[in-house]
Structure formats: C-alpha cells, structure tokens
Amino acid sequence: MSETYTHTKSDPILTVDGVTRHFGGMTAVDVDHLEVQRGTITALIGPNGAGKTTFFNLLTGFDKPSPGATTRFNGDTLQKTSATHIANKGMVRTFQLTKALSRLTVMQNMLLGARDQPGENFFVGLVPALWRKREREITAKAEDLLARFKLLEKKDDYAGSLSGGQRKLLEMARALMSDPTMIMLDEPMAGVNPALTQSLLGHIQSLRDDGMTVLFVEHDMHMVRHISDWVVVMAEGKVVAEGPADTVMDDRAVIDAYLGAHHDTDLGDDSLLTEETYEELAEEVAEEEAADDHHKADDHRKQDEQEATR
Ligand SMILES: Nc1ncnc2c1ncn2[C@@H]1O[C@H](COP(=O)(O)OP(=O)(O)OP(=O)(O)O)[C@@H](O)[C@H]1O
Numbered sequence: 054m055s056e057t058y059t060h061t062k063s064d065p066i067l068t069v070d071g072v073t074r075h076f077g078g079m080t081a082v083d084v085d086h087l088e089v090q091r092g093t094i095t096a097l098i099g100p101n102g103a104g105k106t107t108f109f110n111l112l113t114g115f116d117k118p119s120p121g122a123t124t125r126f127n128g129d130t131l132q133k134t135s136a137t138h139i140a141n142k143g144m145v146r147t148f149q150l151t152k153a154l155s156r157l158t159v160m161q162n163m164l165l166g167a168r169d170q171p172g173e174n175f176f177v178g179l180v181p182a183l184w185r186k187r188e189r190e191i192t193a194k195a196e197d198l199l200a201r202f203k204l205l206e207k208k209d210d211y212a213g214s215l216s217g218g219q220r221k222l223l224e225m226a227r228a229l230m231s232d233p234t235m236i237m238l239d240e241p242m243a244g245v246n247p248a249l250t251q252s253l254l255g256h257i258q259s260l261r262d263d264g265m266t267v268l269f270v271e272h273d274m275h276m277v278r279h280i281s282d283w284v285v286v287m288a289e290g291k292v293v294a295e296g297p298a299d300t301v302m303d304d305r306a307v308i309d310a311y312l313g314a315h316h317d318t319d320l321g322d323d324s325l326l327t328e329e330t331y332e333e334l335a336e337e338v339a340e341e342e343a344a345d346d347h348h349k350a351d352d353h354r355k356q357d358e359q360e361a362t363r
Pocket residue numbers: 076081099100101102103104105106107108149355
C-alpha cells in the first residue's frame with residue numbers, strides 16, 4: 054500500500070491538500086491530496102473507522118482540520134471553514150445518521166433547507182409582498198422536490214413518523230433546497246428499505262445528470278459498482294487507491310484494506326471469496342457487529358451533542 058497517493062483530474066470541483074485530524078493520539082484523517090472531478094459520482098469507500106465520516110465533517114465545516122489544510126472549491130480557496138459558509142458556496146452534505154428534525158413536519162424541514170438568495174434578505178424582509186412571493190416560491194420548490202422523492206403526501210407529517218429510508222430521502226430533498234453545486238452523502242443507502250433502493254439510485258444518478266457533483270460514502274459495494282464514475286478508497290485515514298470502480302475494487306491494496314480490517318468483505322463481487330474465508334469472516338462479522346453497535350451509539354451521541362450546540 055503506497056503511503057501517499059496523488060491523482061490529478063482535468064476539471065476538479067474540489068481539491069484538498071494536507072487535511073489531517075487527530076483525536077488524542079489517534080490520526081483519524083491524513084489526506085495528502087485529493088481531487089474530485091466536476092460532474093461525476095465519486096464513491097468514498099473504506100472499512101469501518103477508516104475516517105470517511107470524519108473527512109466529510111472536515112470538508113463541510115462540521116469539524117476543523119489541523120492547521121495547514123487547504124480546500125479549493127469551485128474556483129475559490131475556502132478561507133472560512135464554517136458549515137454555513139461552505140453550504141453557501143454550494144457544497145452541502147447529508148448525515149450517516151439522519152438529522153431530519155423529528156418534531157418538525159416534513160415541509161418545515163424542507164423550508165429550513167432553503168437559503169437566502171444573494172442580495173435580498175433585509176430589503177425583502179421589509180416589503181411584505183416580496184417576502185410573500187419569495188415564500189410562495191420556496192414552498193413550490195419544496196413541493197416539487199417532495200414529489201420527486203415520493204414524500205409529498207407526507208408533507209404535513211412529523212419527520213419523526215417517517216421510516217429510516219424516508220428520512221434519508223427527506224434529508225436528500227432538503228439538501229437540494231439550496232441548489233447545491235456539490236452534494237455529499239454519507240451512507241445514503243444505510244437503513245433504506247430495498248423497495249426504495251432503486252429509486253434512490255435513480256435520484257443520485259439524476260443529480261449528476263442535472264450537472265451536480267456527487268461524493269458519497271457507502272458500504273454497499275453493489276451500489277458503488279453500479280453508479281460510481283470514480284471510487285476513492287480510504288484506510289486508516291489515508292487515501293490508498295482511486296480509479297474506476299471495476300479497476301479499484303479488484304486492486305490488491307483495496308482488498309487487503311478491507312480484509313485486513315475484517316470488515317465489510319462484500320466487495321460486490323462474490324467470486325473474490327472462497328468458502329473458507331467466507332465462513333471465517335462470517336464469524337468475525339458476528340463478533341464485530343456487537344462492537345459496531347457500540348460505535349454507532351457513540352456516533353449518535355456525538356451528533357446529538359453537535360445538534361445541541363448549534
Ligand atoms: N469525535 C471523535 N472523538 C474521538 N474519536 C473519533 C471521533 N470521531 C471519530 N473518531 C474515530 O476516528 C476514526 C474514524 O472514524 P470515522 O467515523 O470517520 O470512520 P468511518 O470511515 O466513517 O467509519 P464507518 O464506516 O464505521 O462510518 C475511528 O477510529 C473513530 O473511532
């Protein structure tokens with residue numbers, strides 16, 4: 054496995070250099086250089102604990118990298134690193150564990166995702182007719198998006214009453230309220246009912262077809278193979294490989310990164326597994342599922358804390 058990995062793109066929308074994050078003595082993220090090609094669907098894969106979510110947090114302003122990191126997005130070097138500033142530049146994200154606010158209705162959640170149009174705010178606020186027009190526009194847009202995600206008839210329901218999969222869809226719809234240039238999805242398929250999976254894949258592809266850049270984290274390797282134009286692999290905080298899905302997922306370094314961590318061995322190609330390894334791994338996965346539940350509970354707590362401080 055190479056220590057540093059650099060791949061340049063012809064038209065990167067996002068370029069990051071020197072992004073590191075330590076937790077105590079542990080280095081969760083240490084990405085030397087990464088470029089994301091504009092207008093593509095790029096998957097970020099890697100075993101549990103590889104640093105994928107932390108990396109997303111750093112990129113989207115939900116966590117601060119160590120000094121020395123630089124991020125260029127859509128032609129600008131991001132000087133400020135707050136989540137709001139980055140979202141206003143056009144880069145939005147969804148969360149591994151959904152953050153749809155349960156005590157608000159689906160529609161209220163959508164309205165929270167809208168951002169002010171440049172140059173309005175104060176003046177618009179002073180003139181009720183303009184304000185009402187703007188409100189009507191936002192509501193119409195929210196209804197369009199909800200219809201697209203088959204959530205329109207739920208618009209007055211509390212977000213808390215939706216299924217896990219529907220909350221994922223709501224989060225994606227809400228992120229689209231701000232007309233992002235780039236959308237980052239953290240495990241969009243996790244917890245989604247198989248009946249919704251196909252339409253979710255279709256939605257993600259249509260975002261790209263509309264000209265958006267999509268970067269997503271996912272453990273479902275069938276999905277990764279199916280919709281990604283490009284796959285980036287993280288292990289132990291570093292980018293260890295990247296390339297088109299079929300090339301990357303058959304790469305020795307990638308298989309080792311997964312199997313070495315005894316996690317998520319389904320690389321979407323069952324021929325890679327012998328029966329013997331399969332049985333061994335099944336046992337280990339069962340053992341580690343208990344540990345993983347623990348990890349997820351921790352994540353939950355972290356997100357609740359973040360929510361509380363916002
Ligand atoms: N707030 C935190 N405090 C301490 N350690 C953390 C914190 N957040 C993440 N970590 C640790 O950093 C490492 C990377 O975690 P991260 O959640 O980014 O991994 P991941 O690749 O998203 O994993 P998964 O696939 O399980 O979601 C892990 O070892 C994790 O325990």
